[in-house]
Amino acid sequence: MKRTGFLWMLLCGVLACYHAGAQQSVRITQQWEFLRSDLGGIWEAVRPAAEGSPESVPLWTTITLPHCFNARDAAEPSENYYQGPGWYRTLLDIKNPYQQGRTLLHFEGAGQKTTVYVYTTKITTHTGGYDEWTADITDAVQAFLKSPEAKRFKGKVPVSVRCDNSRDLEMIPSSMSDFNVYGGLYRYVNLVYAPLLSFYNIQLQAVTDAAGKNGALAVSASFRNPAQVTTATLELRLLDPKQQVIKEIRQDIQIRSGEQHLTDISIKKPALWSPEMPQLYTVQARLTSSAGVAEWSDHTGFRHFEFVEHGPFLLNGKRLLLQGTHRHEDHAAVAAAMTEDMIRREMTLIKNMGANFIRLGHYQQSRIVLQLCDSLGILVWEEIPWCRGGLGGETYRQQARNMLTSMISQHRNHPAVILWGLGNENDWPGDFPEFDKQQIRTFMSELNTMAHQQDSTRKTTIRRCDFCKDIVDVYSPSIWAGWYRGRYTEYKQESINEIAKVPHFFHAEWGADSHQGRFAEAPEQFIRQVATGKGADERSGDFALTGGNARASKDGDWSESYAVNLVDWHLKEQETMPQLTGSAYWVFKDFSTPLRPENPVPYVNQKGIVARDLTPKEIYYVFQSYWLKTPVAHIYGHNWPVRWGSAGEAKEIRVYSNCPEAELFVNGKSQGVKKRNSQDFPAAGLRWQASLNEGANHIRVVARNGKQTVTDELTWQYQTASWSAPRKLLLTLDTSWHEAGTLRILVKAVDEKGVLCLDAANRIEFSLAGDGRLLDNLGTAGGSRVVQLANGQASILVRPDRENPNSVVGAAGKGLETGTLMISHQ
Structure with missing residues (x-):
């Protein structure tokens, strides 16, 4: 292929997208200061002050970006999270290399209303916490550098x-939503230098037929053009997934305002994008003008998808069962301010679970997430945060329109995206005196057309x-069989009923809360209280732990054991439903919410497949056993340190594996080989009955897939001693913990004879007297100052002060004798 003769910059996908048209872009992560309160005015952020003078207050804190106001208080058990203003400031060394070029600040997301200043000059404001936007600071920078203050x-x-992030009824999302409306510069901010004429955005529309014989790529663009340049030369290159140039175009164009069509490119037999082979094409553009x-x-990709009426989902002409989960941008110790490394680790865990689909709930998420979905092969439903509360006035509605336009414009190049979500739980009133279903229908129809x-x-x-299900292309009803309504054994029939009601069905949101580390020998004793045949839809108030009908969410034990059963049943049933498009488990990771203060970890929605710090729960491995292609084997109960029962009692031991057969060994003795059958519930038939010895027991499995073998092993303690009501708390130092700078404190609830109470679920509170600090407010079972016991046990991390290492850690609970432990960091 003949080259055009100029030097092309081979920009990596992440850097190239910081700002369309940018030739130089850098993340500004260091040398920021933060103040969690308001100022009297911008002058207070920039005025000179002598050290120690009254003008030196308020005190600013040095931070790095991304940063969230609510990094710790989102999971604070005793107070509401902060909603209000906060300020950031920094000093930039501006060196724009382009003659008359533009200097821009590109925000990948900031919550929720944002105002930008250069010195005392107000540059712009932006409303909305999840879309990307740009502040052009060129003129203000030039004026400031000429001023005496420079x-x-x-x-x-x-x-x-x-x-x-102050509460505002005329903004979305509603503060009634089951997630925190975070504040801060919680996504990356980039300093961008661009020529006087540059690309504002390029839209790539890649399509192909179901057989993949013919592909077409439509390219359009909009430009940043403050000097009103009228003509330019455009050069385009299309590279295939092997980075071979397959198309080059050079043409003179007239520069117009708004989006303009540039060219159409036809491709015979394009390499198709799919979860198994996420093949990506690269488009490079170069614009030469007098500026x-x-x-x-x-990047882009070619794929064809279809939701068959009352039938399955097809990708590239073949059925693909969508197997997915959901994601909130939320993480222990940082809240929404996840770094690229954190996001990459999370998305890799999702892919390694076997997922091929994700719903990004309930707002436009970081560009990094979308790029990883493209490259890992994860199909996407992304939505705007019109979530609960009702429908506000024109300001409210215009924000929704703006967010929809931004989301589609900024993410439509991603081949992973197949669904644009227009709302979530819009049948949930509360923010306004009037709840008008017809007005909601009218506005939903407007968004659908847009x-x-x-x-x-x-x-x-x-x-x-x-009441809006007929408006959109694909509808997901509420089916929470076994958690908010009914029993999980009703899941299949409830799904079949709902599939018949709409042309195109998808099942988003199902699952169960589970308190990490809590297990049960008989997790379903409560189930007889739960009525059947009454539907499986979630209704307002079902998330509460009191009142209403009998249900697992209120009356169950919130153990990992019950969640494992529920997930296992759902996944085996999904294999028997040829008309099912797919489902997405709610949610991949535990996340903070203002609506659940009474949960075992206060203010945390605990339905995650992994904990808020990405530590897998047991259900992670259940998903792997059904969805993953590479061989895996996992003995259920790695985080279950102590099992209990009578001496000589046969206990069930399960293995979750995708291998055809597995052999179990207990204390070195084979328990026989079992064959896997996905319909043999539970554990697809890979379960054994075996007696355990008092004390330590070594369990090992060898699973075989042809000539491939995978193994897993663990050690359980087995307790035969019975216990009465818990009476006191005992604290000990975990001597197996080896993390520099921290100590792990264990607490156990014991009865009057000192026997561990393995069913104790009391709420306890940790405290620390002396120097050092508890590593709490993480929103995890082992990182919360207030937490429910799991099988009579809990833990907390302590970071001692190196200068004054002696401290006393305490644990207290209602009706229990307080426990204390003196610690000294050596």
Whole structure:
């Protein structure tokens, strides 16, 4: 292929997308200061102050970006999380290499209302915490550098940013939503230098027929053009997944305002994108004009999908059962301020679980997430945060329109995206005196039309708003069999009933809360209280731990054991439903919420497949055993340190594996070989009855897939001593814990004879007297100052002070004798 003769920049996908048209872009992560309160005005952020003078207050804290106001208080057990203003400030060394080029600050997301200043000049404001936006600071920077004040800052430019997540009924998402509306610069901020004429955005629409014989790529663009340049030369290159150039185009174009069509490219037998082979094409663009040269690069992919009426989902002409989960941008100790490394680790865990689908709930998420979905092969439902509360006025509605436009414009190049979500649980009133279903229908119809006008290649969807289900292309009703309503054995029939009600069905949200580390020998004793035949839909108030009908969410034990059973049943049933498009388990990771203060970990929704710090729960391995292709084997109960029962009693031991057969060994003795049958519940038939010895027991499994073998092993303690009511708390130092700078404190609830109470679920509170600090407010079972016991046990991490290491850790609970432990860090 003949080259055009100019030097192309081979930009990596992440860097190239920081700002379309940027030739130089850098994340500004260091040398920021933060103040969690408001200022009297912008002057207080930049005024000179002598050290120790009254003007030195308030005190700012040095931080790095990304940063969230609510990194710790989102999971604080005794108070509401902070909702209000906060300020950030930094000094930038501006060196734009382009003659008359533009200097931009590109925000990948900031919550929730944001104002940008250069020195005391207000640059712009933005409303919305989840879409990307740009502040052009060029003119203000030039004016400041010419001012007398520039000398005081030694040539650097003071930039201040005010973020505000105050409650506001005329904003989405509603504060009634089951997640925190976070504040701060919790996604990356980039300093961008661009030529005077540059790409604002390039839209790539890649389509192919179901057989994959013919592909077509439509390219359109919009430009940043403050100088009103009228003509330019455009050069495009298309590279295949092997990075071979397969198409080059060079043409003169007229620059117009708004989005303009540039070219169409036809491709015979394109390499198709799929979860198994996520093959990506690269598009590179170069724009040459009197203003200089601008360059841009991004990825796209060719795939064809279809939701068959009352039938399955097809990808590239073949049935694909969508097997997915959901994601919130939330993480222990940082809340929404997840770094790229954290996001990458999370998305890799999701892929390694065997998932091929994800719903990004309930808002536009980080570009990094979408890029990883493209490269890992995870299909996407992404939605705007019109979530609960009802429908506000024109300001409210315009924000929803803006968010929908931004989400589609900014993420439509991603081949992973197949569904644009318009809302979630819009049948849930509360924010306004009036709840008008017809007004909600009218506005939902408007959003539906907008989405199809802006992107004709994707489908629209909502979850749980039955009076709007006929508006969108794909509908997800509420089916929570075995948790909020009914029993999990009703799941299949409830799903079949719902599939018949709409042309295109998907099942988003199912699952169970589980307190990590809590297990039960008989987790379903409560089940006889739960009525059957009454439906499986979640209704308002079902998330509460009091009142209403008998249900697992209120009356169950919240053990990992019950969650394992529920997930196991759902997954084996999904294999028997040829008309099922797919489902997504709610949710991949435990996350913070203001609505659940009484949960075992206060203010945390504990339905995660993994904990808030990404530590897998047992259900992670159940999903692997059904969804993953590579051989796996996992003995159920790694986090179950002590099992209990009578001496000589046969105990069930399960293995979750995708291998055809497995052999179990207990204390070195084979318990025989079992064959896997996905319909043999539980554990697909890989379960044994075996007696355990008092004390330590070594369990090992060897699973075989042809010539491949995988193994797993663990050690359980077995307790035969019975116990009475818990009377006191005993604290000990975990001598097996080896993490520099921290100590792990264990607490156990024992009865009057000192016997461990293995069913104790008391709420306890840790405290520390002396120097050092508890590592709490993490929203995890081992990182919360207030937490329910799991099988009579809990833990907390302590970071002792190196100068004054002696401290006393305490644990107290209602009706229990308080336990204490003196610690000394050596």
